[in-house]
Amino acid sequence: MVVGTVLRSHAGGSVVHSDELGVTLQCAARGRLKKERISILTGDRVELDEIDAARATAVISARLERQNLLSRPPIANVDQVIIVQSLHQPEWSPLLCDRYLVHYQLEVPSALPILCVNKCDIAAPDDLTTLQKIYEPLGYSVIIVSAVTGQSMQTFVEMLTGKVSVLAGPSGVGKSSLINYLDPELQLKVGVVDEEVQLGRHTTTYSELYRIRAAVDRPSWVADTPGFNLSELKHPEPYDVFFQFPELTELYENCRFSNCMHLVEQDCNVLANLDKIAESRYQSYRTLVTAAQSELKLRQETSQKEESSVKVVGGKNDRGVVVPRLAGRYRAASRRTKKQQLSEHTAEQTDELEEDALDDT
Ligand SMILES: Nc1nc2c(ncn2[C@@H]2O[C@H](COP(=O)(O)OP(=O)(O)O)[C@@H](O)[C@H]2O)c(=O)[nH]1
Ligand SMILES: [Mg+2]
Numbered sequence: 001m002v003v004g005t006v007l008r009s010h011a012g013g014s015v016v017h018s019d020e021l022g023v024t025l026q027c028a029a030r031g032r033l034k035k036e037r038i039s040i041l042t043g044d045r046v047e048l049d050e051i052d053a054a055r056a057t058a059v060i061s062a063r064l065e066r067q068n069l070l071s072r073p074p075i076a077n078v079d080q081v082i083i084v085q086s087l088h089q090p091e092w093s094p095l096l097c098d099r100y101l102v103h104y105q106l107e108v109p110s111a112l113p114i115l116c117v118n119k120c121d122i123a124a125p126d127d128l129t130t131l132q133k134i135y136e137p138l139g140y141s142v143i144i145v146s147a148v149t150g151q152s153m154q155t156f157v158e159m160l161t162g163k164v165s166v167l168a169g170p171s172g173v174g175k176s177s178l179i180n181y182l183d184p185e186l187q188l189k190v191g192v193v194d195e196e197v198q199l200g201r202h203t204t205t206y207s208e209l210y211r212i213r214a215a216v217d218r219p220s221w222v223a224d225t226p227g228f229n230l231s232e233l234k235h236p237e238p239y240d241v242f243f244q245f246p247e248l249t250e251l252y253e254n255c256r257f258s259n260c261m262h263l264v265e266q267d268c269n270v271l272a273n274l275d276k277i278a279e280s281r282y283q284s285y286r287t288l289v290t291a292a293q294s295e296l297k298l299r300q301e302t303s304q305k306e307e308s309s310v311k312v313v314g315g316k317n318d319r320g321v322v323v324p325r326l327a328g329r330y331r332a333a334s335r336r337t338k339k340q341q342l343s344e345h346t347a348e349q350t351d352e353l354e355e356d357a358l359d360d361t
């Protein structure tokens with residue numbers, strides 16, 4: 001049985017590379033796979049049949065189990081995510097960097113992302129050191145490179161060797177340039193706005209694995225991704241945000257309240273140790289967890305609204321008929337609603353009182 005890695009995939013078929021045979025083949029998926037709705041995506045490991053070496057074609061007969069799957073763009077079996085940043089052009093944003101870290105830690109929990117700071121040719125060495133001092137003690141590898149001067153590119157290649165890596169990060173930080181540096185023949189488009197609709201093969205709008213020729217001893221693959229804005233990402237659950245901050249998770253066990261979110265709570269061990277946490281990191285945590293909380297609240301409110309927009313009448317045990325509820329202005333407020341409104345009002349007052357009590361201490 002020959003197994004290969006899908007380098008790119010679209011409706012017309014997939015391009016699959018087999019390390020064993022040392023060939024890249026144009027492949028169609030067996031009809032059965034389509035019928036069973038088994039998708040074939042970039043990064044998938046697949047079994048090959050009917051290999052025709054002369055015509056460089058084969059048939060995909062099965063998809064192996066996925067280790068993980070990135071959501072945007074869809075790429076399967078990612079060994080590591082490299083978060084590319086720059087200090088200038090575009091300006092460094094600690095919040096954006098931390099948001100990327102949270103996102104990809106949740107998507108690929110098996111390996112901490114690597115932080116790659118590109119464009120070191122236009123950054124002050126002191127500023128780069130500051131970044132290293134923030135992130136390295138937290139367990140992240142920080143690599144400082146330049147796709148223009150080639151600084152530390154050999155170390156970069158070593159980090160990619162033998163792995164499937166994905167470069168992620170905001171538009172303009174030099175992801176495509178880094179891949180081009182590794183293999184100038186690829187000629188990925190650089191300096192274009194990713195959001196623009198682009199046609200053609202080597203653009204970042206759909207995902208493709210590229211072989212890193214500079215890594216000679218073991219097959220190594222890298223994928224480019226389009227940049228995205230903070231607003232485009234779905235917020236994770238508040239606790240999920242928290243658990244992506246290693247410097248906070250080592251402190252929470254000594255917080256007084258088990259549901260402490262480490263924002264305003266009394267006897268919070270995180271707040272008591274703020275001097276040991278980088279200010280920008282705690283700020284990122286605050287911003288991200290607060291956004292996650294409000295989004296959660298909004299979601300809960302919306303789902304309640306959806307649920308209550310219909311009701312079941314006439315009979316029990318699924319025999320009833322689902323009918324839309326009348327809009328508010330067509331019906332009188334029930335006694336229950338009135339009572340609820342009253343108790344909500346009181347609850348708000350209690351919240352305010354509690355907040356006042358916290359302020360006082
Ligand atoms: N000074 C400097 N400019 C770079 C470097 N890498 C890329 N650039 C420039 O940054 C711009 C965006 O690069 P690109 O690779 O398209 O970024 P991407 O959107 O992350 O793929 C282009 O104009 C590149 O020439 C670098 O290391 N130093
Ligand atoms: Mg690009």
Ligand SMILES: [Zn+2]
Binds near residue numbers: 260262269
């Ligand atoms: Zn706490």
